[in-house]
Structure formats: structure tokens, C-alpha cells
Amino acid sequence: MRDSKTTRILFGAGSVILALALTSAIVAATGNDPFLAYKNILQGALGSPNVAGNVVVSWVPLLLATSGLLFTFTVGLWNIGIEGQITLGAIFSVWAMRGLENSAVAPGLIIAISIIAGIAGGMLWALLAGALKTFGGVNEIFGGLGLNFVATALNLWLIFGPWKRPGVASMSGTLPFDPKLWMPTLSAQSRLAPIPLILAILTIVIAFVLLKGTYFGLRLKAVGKNAKSAYLLGIPTWQHMMLSFAICGAFAGLAGAVQVTSVYHRLIPSISSGYGYTGLMVAMLVNYSPVFAAPVALFFAALNVGSIQLPIVLKLDSSLAGVIQGFLVLFVLIGNGARIKLLKKKEGRS
């Protein structure tokens, strides 16, 4: 057995089948028909142009987060703080919107400024995690987790404090903006906005080009593989780490700004909606390759949107989507490890 394309595909397929089999067994154990559940998810994701549009709406922030994470993963960083970076992007975006909504500035320009503010917010939060790591010696995982909590606290404080709705503040968020400040959608019924979609596709293309086709990408990779050797070879190590944090934070902030300007039109408590953590899963599943990131992110978005109606139709919890995603990533990791171990054993014998 060689480490050929066939072996890789066989192990990959085996991992996916195992993941689906285990998920099915768990659904069956709760006394439900797994195939009925899958059929429901499929219908919920593709059953009508409307829900299919929602899948794309959910794909946009997920793809933005994943594209950003490809940079931090390449340089060897675990940017778990991405959830907070999305939240800060949303907060900054709302902040800009509130400052300009009653001014004479053209609505289109207000939306653009709001998006740029969001990018700046996400970048700022990511650089904070980077500074904690570089100058404070705080591991980016724990600094990032802490900053996620701080971002959540800041968000809640704004919703229930200074930015609360006239009257009673509530978990439903701040007062929605005037519809003229909403990002234009395909049609009046659709929630799908073309501009964010184009931006998201642009970011994954940027990630692909920079990581696969430039010396910059190669240097990031060198730092990620062996920071000490890279440093000795003259690559400024921490500067490259900070730069990847900044890029990832910018993309995450853009995701938050998109949620504000084109999906919710206000600030809500769970504005990041777990897109950052799901993005980490997507990046791991595609083994940090920008080629497969987009289709896998689309698949994950379809699972998330498709499972929304599970509680209503089948009385199943919508977290089934997360269970499928989790088992997929877990078994792919295990499959990778098993393949390498088996290959080594064979090598040892021959």
C-alpha cells in the first residue's frame, strides 16, 4: 500500500461513511428514523428557492470566517477568538450605522462605511489576541477564548445599556435600522444580498492566490511548519503572525458587518451565530486547503439551515447538524492518523 490518491480517497470515504453510520445509529437510538431526518434536512435546505437562498445567506459569513482562518492556520495559529472578532465587527458596524443614520450622507455610502468599520473592529480584536500572544506570552487559544467572552459581554452591555430599544431592552436586540439602510437583496422576498456574496467569494479567491501563489504565502507556511528555522532563515516571525491575525480578523469583522447590514439590520445577542467555530471545523475538515473550503462550507451551511425545521416537523433537536459535522471532522482526523500509521507499518516491514 502506497500513500496514493486512491488510498487517500478510500480513507476519506471510509471516514465519511463511519461518521454517517454513527450519526444514524444515534438518531435510531432516540427512536427516530434517521433517513426521515436526513430527508427533512435536505428538504429544509433545498426544498424551495427561498430556503436554498437562505443556505447561501448562511454560506457567506461561514466562508468569510473560513477564508480568514486559512491564514492563521497556515502560520500555525489556532485563532479560536474568531467568534469575538465577528462580534466586534458587528458592533463596530452598528456603531458606524448609528452615528450616520440621521445624517445627510447617502444610504449607500453609509452602508459602505459601516462595512469598513466592521472590518476595522474585527481586525482590532484579532490584533489584541495577537498582541497578547506576542508581547504577553498568552497562548492564542486562551487569550482568544477570554476575548470571546469579553466581546459577548460588551455586546450584551450595548444591547441592554446604551443602545437599548426605546422602552424595554430585550434579547431581541436593538431597534432595526430604516429599510433604506439595508443592504439591497435580489428581490423584495429574498434575503439574499449579492454584494456580500461577491465579497465572500472574493475573500476565498484572495486566500487561494496569496497562500498558494505568492512568496508571502510560502513564508507564512514556513513560519507555521517551524517558526524557529523560519526565523533563522530571516523571516520576521512575529510580524507574520500578527499579519495573519489582522487578515483573519478583517475577514471575520466583515462577516459581522454582513450580519448587521444584510441579515439582522440590528445588533442581537448571538450576532456571531457560531460561524467562527463552524469555520474552524470546516478548515480542519478540508485540511486547511483553500480549494475545498468553499464547497465544504456550503455543505455545512446547508446542514445548518436544513436542520432548522427538525424540531417542528420531527420533534428532533436542530443540533443534529452539529452532531453530523462533529462526527465528520472527528472521523476524518482519525482516518488521517490511521492511514499514516498503517503506511509507516508497511514501510517498516518491506
Added chain:
Amino acid sequence: MTGESLLFGLSGVLTSSAPILFGVIGETISERAGVINLSMNGTILLTAMGSFAVSIATGSLGLGFLAGAAIGAIVALVVAFASITLKQSQVAVGFVLALLCRDLAYFLGNPIMGMNGPRLNLAPIPGLANIPVLGTLFFRHDLMTYLSFLLIIFSWFYMEKTKPGIMLKGLGENPRAAYVRGANVGRLRYVYTMLGGAIAGLAGPIYSLSVKAGWKGTISGLDGIGWIVLSITIFGGWTPFRAAVGAYFFSLLQWLGLVLQPLLPNVPSQVLQVAPFPLMILTLLLVNISSAEWVERSLSRLPESVRRDVARVLMAMNATPPAALGVPFDKDA
């Protein structure tokens, strides 16, 4: 506030610290052996739900706690297998399990949401419970809170005073030396990761069968605690006593948030509940900062007398992780 309500409040802080302590000490044992179990957040949710389900089904609290420990050990086994045997990234596997176990808990726990179940009773210790002040503070708890006190002492004694405990530290500090001294590094790491997982797995049932009895799905208020546990493990510098200080400090801050609420009507309650987290980052920064290069450089520029004092303060707060934490061991390398 009267003295009596203050006393009850502090006693409550000890109770609500119990699950965090089990989580932190479990994680400390695992990390001391060189394995980061990042799944903690999922482990606590899944064990909380699983043990509640088992207690409802069997009517037995004991079996519920046992189920919690078993689930915790199984999740840890997956981390150990993927990282020790298959040499995959511990962080990656742990993170996936943190999300997967959380979603499994919500999915499988859906049918038992909001059900009534058994609950651990208070067990005041006869005689001791009537001592003024100390009785209320320490001797009117349930069994698991008493065990949490013992756990701190036992884990400290095991790690510092026994031979296997010193070997445990060697696994994470210098696995090669442990191997040369005859230890089966891989197998021992399996054992301690699973032991740590089992101890941490008791955190879930302490919530669902005592501190926050029941299972309420996403509004159980348990999501996020596992991440706190991981931070406190670092704050605790991988030692039981310092970890205990971290756990009690965290619970104290949360309690203060509740107590101060009426005094600060302009601050929304949601904010006070998360107030400990920024403080957590600050402490992480203080714990780590003395190892940063620029700190050493600027220290060397200070006058001798000042430098010694500053360095002493920094060193007292400093916590160094086990040298081989997260590094796979290959005896042939």
C-alpha cells in the same frame, strides 16, 4: 447585608465551586501527563445531560454520578487515542469533541428537557455543623462539595508526595527521562488522561444533580463553563492548591455580581454574570508575562533594588506549563 446572609453566600460560593474544582483538577492531571483535553466544555455538558438521564431512568443518584465519570473517561479516551496512538493534534481533536459533545448533549437530551429528577441532599456533618461560623461555611454541604475539598488535598498529596505522582509529573515534564526509568509513557498517558477525564466528568452530574439540578437544554447555563475550567487550569499553574484558589476566586466574583446587582441598577445583569471573564484574561496575562522576552529585557534595565522586587512579584505569579505538554512522545526519535 447581615453577617448571616454573608455567611450563607460564602457557603454557596464553596458549593458552586465544587464542579469547577472537579473539572480543573481533572484537567490538571491530564495536562501534567502531557495531554491537553480541550473537550472540557463538551464533556461537562454531555456528562450533565447523560448523568441526569441515567438517574431518571434508574432512580439512582450513584449510577448517575458513575455515568458522568464513565462518559468523561470515554471522551478522554478518544482524545488519547487520536493524539497518542494516531499522533493527531490534541488541540484539533479536543476542539472537535468540545463542539460535538455539546451538540450530542442537546440532541440526546431533548426528550428529558425540563423533567423532574432526583437531587443530591444536603448532608450536614453531625456535631461539626453546629460550630458557629465554620459550621455553616464548611460542614453543611452535600457529599460532592465535601469530596471537592478532599480532592484538592488528595491530588496535591499524590502529585507531590508519592512516587507514582512524581512519575506523573515526569510524563509531562520530561517523558524521555520517565521512559528511561522504566515507565511506559504511552500507556501511562492513556491512564492519566482517562482518570482526568473521569474526574472532570463528575463536574456535569454535580451541576445536573445538585448545583443546577435538572436538564434544560441550551438554557441550562452550563455552556462556557468548560472553557473557564481550561483557563483556571493555566491560572492554577498546574498545581492543585493554586487551581483551587482560581476556582474559588471565579465563583466569588460571580456571586459578587449577583449581590451587587441591586446596587448597580444601570448595569444589566447579563454583564455582571460575564464580568469574571475579563479578569480571567488579565490574570492569564499576569501569569504568563514574566516569560515574555521584552519583559526580561526591560527588567534588566531597572536599578538592582527595584528589579529584584519586581522580578520576585512576577516570579510568584508566573506559571510554567509542563515542558512536554501537547508534544507526542516517540521512544525511537
